[in-house]
Structure formats: structure tokens, C-alpha cells
Amino acid sequence: MKKKFWRRGAAAVAVLAAFAAATAACARPATNTAAANTAGERVRISVGVDPSYAPFFLADREGLFKAAGLDVQIIQTEGGAAGAQNVVAGTSEMSGNANSTALTVMAGNPKLRALGVYEESDRYFQVVLRDGVTPNSIKTMGVFPGIGLYFTDLYLRSLGLDPASIALVTTSPPEQPALLARGDIDGFISFDPWITQAVGKGSHVVGTTGNFGAKYSQWLVASDSWLSGHQELAGRVFRVLAQAADIVASDPDRAGKAVAAAIQMDPIEARKQVTQIDFKGRDFTADDLDQARRLVDFFRGQGKINGDIDPQKVLLSGWFNQNAK
Structure with missing residues (x-):
């Protein structure tokens, strides 16, 4: 069964700028x-x-x-x-x-x-797990809609896990570090500053999307x-x-x-x-x-x-x- 935690808040997602020679x-x-x-x-x-x-x-x-x-x-x-x-x-x-x-x-x-x-x-998106959790012991993942869901699906499959067997908690990126620290989720795939915040609360990075070809x-x-x-x-x-x-x-x-x-x-x-x-x-x-x-x-x-x-x-x-x- 998939749990859903809906929150208000802006999702800080994913890139750009421009330079032009003045000639x-x-x-x-x-x-x-x-x-x-x-x-x-x-x-x-x-x-x-x-x-x-x-x-x-x-x-x-x-x-x-x-x-x-x-x-x-x-x-x-x-x-x-x-x-x-x-x-x-x-x-x-x-x-x-x-x-x-x-x-x-x-x-x-x-x-x-x-x-x-x-x-x-x-490498912009990274996989972070709560300390004590290994990739093969994941039971619950925090997921934000869109590319977050897509990356999570690919990651779980790369581990040989059936995404349907994992509880997916729908969140926004800013919520994920706190949910991880409380033990509500085992991990998530996101980007900074949320990765750094999660590591500071006792979690660890186990890889980037590039590690599973995404x-x-x-x-x-x-x-x-x-x-x-x-x-x-x-x-x-x-x-x-x-x-x-x-x-x-x-x-x-x-x-x-x-x-x-x-x-x-x-x-x-x-x-x-x-x-x-x-x-x-x-x-x-x-x-x-x-x-x-x-x-x-x-x-x-x-x-x-x-x-x-x-x-x-x-x-x-x-x-x-x-x-x-």
C-alpha cells in the first residue's frame, strides 16, 4: 500500500543562464x-x-x-x-x-x-538513506512527483526490488530530511540543500543517479x-x-x-x-x-x-x- 503525505510548500526542483559576446x-x-x-x-x-x-x-x-x-x-x-x-x-x-x-x-x-x-x-540527484538502512533493506522511500518518482522507480529496480513492494511516501523535497530523521522513511532521491540537511541529521549518501544509469x-x-x-x-x-x-x-x-x-x-x-x-x-x-x-x-x-x-x-x-x- 502506498502512503501519501501531502504538504504545502514550494518544491525546489531542478537549470540555467546565458552569456553573449557583445559583437x-x-x-x-x-x-x-x-x-x-x-x-x-x-x-x-x-x-x-x-x-x-x-x-x-x-x-x-x-x-x-x-x-x-x-x-x-x-x-x-x-x-x-x-x-x-x-x-x-x-x-x-x-x-x-x-x-x-x-x-x-x-x-x-x-x-x-x-x-x-x-x-x-x-549526479545532481543523489540517493540518501537513514543510518542503519542499507539499499537492500529499504522498506519506505520518500518521493516527490515527476522526476523524483521516475528516479526512485529506476533505483529500486536496479537493486532487484519491486517498486510495488516498497511504501512510497509522497512529499515535497523540503520535507524529506525531517521525515528521514524521524524514521518515517528509509531514504529518498533528491538534490541539495536537502541532501546536506539529511546528512547533517544522521543519514548518508549511497550514490547518485549516474550509479544506476539515470x-x-x-x-x-x-x-x-x-x-x-x-x-x-x-x-x-x-x-x-x-x-x-x-x-x-x-x-x-x-x-x-x-x-x-x-x-x-x-x-x-x-x-x-x-x-x-x-x-x-x-x-x-x-x-x-x-x-x-x-x-x-x-x-x-x-x-x-x-x-x-x-x-x-x-x-x-x-x-x-x-x-x-
Whole structure:
């Protein structure tokens, strides 16, 4: 039987920022009427409030969008599906979302499109168990919806355990360290600062998602209707974001300061979390498509996706290389 503990509170989930060289070579000039009509148009981008969005925060703080001739407004949300939902509602033109979240929103909103990847990691999410608990003695796991459930399922199967035989306690990430300390759960899979808090309360890390072959990525998302008239503008925005991602990857101190300024976080902790993520703007690969299909199959099996969604259609393979590289 699955227990459920529902709580209020914002889930601090899962990644981005942008850098742009202030030269004419970094941004393509308008070459057609549609491009000319979007000159100076504001682009609102919804993001979450954790270090995985470092490229957005860095580009915004250092004026890199502006240096590239772009009017970009970064809108902070509670994370999760909120960013993509803002795009659906028309209160943002673009959003940064984890692949699992984007796909679940896309299932009910087939006009959403993913333009490319700006970060990924197989070590940002870690497995923590209460002291005295070993992987093979797990009876109860704390799980937050979406990617948390997916990772937990993969982890348990990698141990040879049937997920149906384990009690899954539905929580938000901030609740998990306390539940673990009280003995209400044996472990959970999450990210910092919740991992560090749990270790401080007498638990231990036993691995990362990479240890059982799992990872996640974050995508830049837009609506098909907006994108159809703003291809060049979207490409210029993503080009800056990709350049910022390169800065974050090469200079985590700089990235940590940008994150700290944006979300009132300790810069040392922000730097630590940034180094757990691989920041790089890129096009979709066959592996991204395969992973998207696995996620869709999993969430459909869990009853979380009811609508039709074709990953090959909503992931715009080739778009980044044609428009943002």
C-alpha cells in the first residue's frame, strides 16, 4: 500500500543562464520581414528558483542579453510545471523546464515545443538513506512527483526490488530530511540543500543517479504559435543562453555569485550545486529522444499522462544547430 503525505510548500526542483559576446558576430542581423518586425520585442522567460537556472541568472545579472541587443525579462516561478504553464497561458514566451516536467505539460498542450538542451546531470540527484538502512533493506522511500518518482522507480529496480513492494511516501523535497530523521522513511532521491540537511541529521549518501544509469536534462521551451513568427529572435535568445552556459561551466565562482544574487542563496552553496550539473547549450540527440520516450511510457503507465504526445514531434531536433549555434 502506498502512503501519501501531502504538504504545502514550494518544491525546489531542478537549470540555467546565458552569456553573449557583445559583437555583431554573436547575433544575426534581421534578414527578413518577420525578423525585422520582432526587433526590440520583449521576451519573457519563466524559470525556477534554484542553481540549475544559473545561465539565465548570470546572463540577466551581467547584462548579456542586453549586450546582444535583446530585451529579455526573467520571471521567477516556484519551479516545476509553472514555467511551461506560463508559456501556455501566454504570460511568458519561453521557459526552462526539466525534461520530465516539460513532457507532462506537453501531453495536455500539444503546441508546446522544446528547442534544445541547456543543462543535464547524472549526479545532481543523489540517493540518501537513514543510518542503519542499507539499499537492500529499504522498506519506505520518500518521493516527490515527476522526476523524483521516475528516479526512485529506476533505483529500486536496479537493486532487484519491486517498486510495488516498497511504501512510497509522497512529499515535497523540503520535507524529506525531517521525515528521514524521524524514521518515517528509509531514504529518498533528491538534490541539495536537502541532501546536506539529511546528512547533517544522521543519514548518508549511497550514490547518485549516474550509479544506476539515470540522468535528467533541462530544455528551453516555447509555443509553436509564438515560435512560428519568432524563429530568429528565439535563436538569438538561445545563442546567448548557450554562451552563458559555457561561462557557468568554466567559471562556477562567477555563476555562484549570479545565483546568489538572483535567489538570495549562499554563494558558496550555489557554487557547489552548480558544479554538480553539466551546463551546455546543444541540439537534441538520439539519446534525448530515447529518454523522452521512456519518460512518456513511464508517466503514462503511472496515469500521469493521458493525452497523446509524440516526443519526435515536440522535440525540435536540428533547431538549435540551425538557429542558435
